[in-house]
Amino acid sequence: MNRSELFNMAQVEQERQAKLRFRILSCASTPCLSAGSQDVFNALQTAVTEHGLNAEVDVVASGCNGLCSHGPVVRIQTGDAPDDIYEFVTPEIARQIVARYADENGADVSEHLIPADAPFFAKQQRIVLGNSGRIDQEDIEGYIARGGYTALAHVLREMAPEQVCDAINQSGLRGRGGAGYPTGLKWQLVRKAPSNKKYVVVNCDEGDPGAYMDRTILESDPHRLLEGMAIAGYAVGADQGYIFVRGGYPGAEKRLNQLERVIRMAEKHGLLGGRVMDSNFSFRIDIRLGAGAFVCGEETALMLSIMGKRAQPVPRPPYPAQRGLWGAPTLLNNVETFANIVPIILNGADWYANIGTEKSKGTKVFALAGKVVNGGLIEVPMGMTLREIIYDIGGGIRDGHEFKAAQTGGPSGGCIPAQHLDSPVDYESMKALGSIMGSGGLIVLDDTSCMVDVARFFMEFCVDESCGKCVPCRVGTMQMLRQLEKICNGSATMQDLEILEELCEMVRETSLCGLGQSAPNPVLSTLRHFRDEYEAHILERRCPAGVCKMDQVPVMELAEELPRRMRSASGQKEVA
């Protein structure tokens, strides 16, 4: 397919859609599926057939609309009017919705309609998620009709590789995987690396428990990722790309098959593969499966996993940009980073650089979950305050509880307490508060959560996920977990807290890779902001939130404690 055929295809699809009476987009992403959206989709299809509207109405399975906690979500597109979005749709309500749009006098479904000015949507700026929920998950025509692949066409025809790198550099885009390394700089490094074989790798392993942005982007708007990767391939001089996806979790199979079909579809249209869009540029994309290892978020471990080995990180340098997959220079970015490329090319680097704060440009996608009213996938400009995210977009805390902390960055991040709610969300401020931006998990905790137990939860995760290569991480995390368990069961003394702090320092300073270096973060940040809770556990032997069982006593005190317990067990009264 060349440029003019692309525009032609877009026009044909736009005209086809314009002729329809309305389009029904039923969310088929994982959260909505778990709420039963498959039945809703079937009901919508049956209802449309019953009304005899098959020729005039589209019913398609779309990607994520964002409001995952209110699923299943159904979106109705009617001509030029703003889309109507319905929440909590059941098969019965789905039938009523179709009846309503087929005939003005149909059933009243306004109860499930989300108001157009609802802050959940109004406060967001959806760039990466711009197509998400608005197009068929797989359908390439729908993506092209919304301007898809024009950025690639533009790049191939009008821009030299170094110009593309410069544009990305100017935009100020930083890696969205968590560390925030400037993307343009990384691209330039790979471009300048001398080699006739280079690779582009996208990390979609997403091991952070409680985050699902990357998977959702991959599922909702896969072509945008492919297009971003192809542009990257052109910019750095690579002809092979790998999408590293986690396999094996429930629902992964369906997602992988879909991705496979999407890649084949793009190849069939000449948008990937040999001689992309009739140019001299060739770019193939293959899928590589991960098998569930959090450490694969570390770039050297990820590359070893792609090469079929145990994912144990190796020291850097050499960086992947110098020696990566099979020794060739490799560009490794996160899904969200690649999804940002197309808008930057289409709208210009300056447009992008105007969004966000001085050092953190653009938007960030968060998986907002936990004790908020509106949980889901949100995209906000960098620099928005946590308060706006949690109270305006998230709708505040559920069931009348009090906000306690926001956990960002998953097991490598930390907790941000209420007094810092007004600090802006960007790479630097999060770091200053002892947390990290991370890949975008944002879990809201209320007063029913015990912060020591939260730290213990993350440490348990790190123990489980430590690859075992270096001693500080393998043994250190285990020892930290023991100390935390002692605090949680009431058998800790203040000395244990000291040991815990020492261990944190040691593991952070001496671990080989990011997993170990950041493993103490949840402990350090909770110690920093919620030290009183730790002390209440140790000195007062009580859990302020009532989560920890506290059923043991410190060994030193056991000597005094035992006779008392025996007396009370035998029914004797305690002698004062």
Added chain:
Amino acid sequence: MLVTKQQSDYAPPATEDPRMDEVARAVKRFGYQQDALIEVLHIAQRAFGYLDETLLTYIARQMKLPLGWVYGVASFYHFFSFEPPAEHNCVVCTGTACYVEGAQKILDLLEKEFGVKPGQVSADGRLSVTDFRCPGSCGQAPILVIDGELLGRETPESTIARIKQLLANDKQAKEVAP
């Protein structure tokens, strides 16, 4: 002295299992490339449900890798399992969002009712409980996956009810069948 490997070293095991062919085809499809080990293990686990010694030995021979290497890779990743799956499997997500929403209570009640801890199979081999992070539907936490079906917003009680129902259905089916 030149040691020639016997033909039988590379021949598939004697079983006439068609699933073994599937694994052999996968190895062939990847051009016997040793880099494709994880892909092949994925396909093998999908076909058999778990990886046993015969299967791992077979893969090792086919891909010309030491068995220790294959076992090393398979045991590194969480997804690969070396135990045959139980009749029914209940996966409880223990990701952060589900943890906050009380996944531990579900696990505790499962242990109390059926005596199965995460990673264990019940004594009669009919139910296994696994913890997993995370299927990525945090908006609907806590998440359960029972026999491949994704379920959101579960309570400890509804989980128990679902599993009891599932086990009872089997019993009925068995009584009717013979």
